[in-house]
Amino acid sequence: MEKRILIAAAAAAVVLSACSNPAVYFSVWQGNNAFAGGDYQTANTEYLASMEKDVYTDYLSYNLANVYYALGEGEAASAEWKEAAFTSSRELLYRTMYNRGLFEFESGNYETAFDLFRKALEINPESLDAKINLEYSLRRMNAGANSSEASAAGAQNSGSDEVSDEIMRVLEFIKQKDAGIWTANEEENVVTGGKDW
Missing domain, CATH: 1.25.40.10 (Tetratricopeptide repeat domain)
Incomplete structure (x- = not known):
């Protein structure tokens, strides 16, 4: 007792x-x-x-x-x-970086958004939403660079190629990691017997 x-x-x-x-x-x-x-x-x-x-x-x-x-x-x-x-919480830090990235993207600050989504992916590499938004940010950055190049014909932009190459390497690395995940799932061929009604 x-x-x-x-x-x-x-x-x-x-x-x-x-x-x-x-x-x-x-x-x-x-x-x-x-x-x-x-x-x-x-x-x-x-x-x-x-x-x-x-x-x-x-x-x-x-x-x-x-x-x-x-x-x-x-x-x-x-x-x-x-x-x-x-x-000190990695989950909270990920959510913070992700949400700030969304805000910066909606504000038209695509480079800042790209950096924030990249930081979010460094914390949580499995986040599909962060990967998608990282690519959206890159596309908007490239679209902005293409339109500014067209309007300023003949102007030199020395650092743009270096940044673009680095960004492309990061995206290529992410795609390679994802390709391993997707191909592993595709290798599981499920054979179903009988008729599919």
Whole structure:
């Protein structure tokens, strides 16, 4: 009997110490629910209230950035994503780089978007979305370079070829890695017997 009481007391101590400030966690939970429901003003208020407690500020900055982005406040979102990038969590860093890349792409800053998507891929090389957006950024960069070359006929652009070659090497490497993944899946030939109705 005493052993059960001791185990229950130890479990209660662990639970209570983990919730050192349950108001912060409840506020974040309310903010997450408000964000999921599209109530961005409430989510913003809850996240800002949680930031005052100085707990998990990297995650809260990321959440605030997403709220600002949803509200159309791109510059404020970018500033918060930059704050969230000072994290030890690789998953949070990946999401931060990816979201910043989306913002920069939508803003027309294709080179910055390309760099951010490349950083996201360095963190999570399996991300198909980051690979696709990296290629979209490259295409927009090349389209911009082609249109500027056409408008400035005869102008020399010395560093453009070097950057383009480096970018193409990165994309070729990604395609080679993906080719290995896809060919491995294609080698599994499943033979089905009978008629296919």
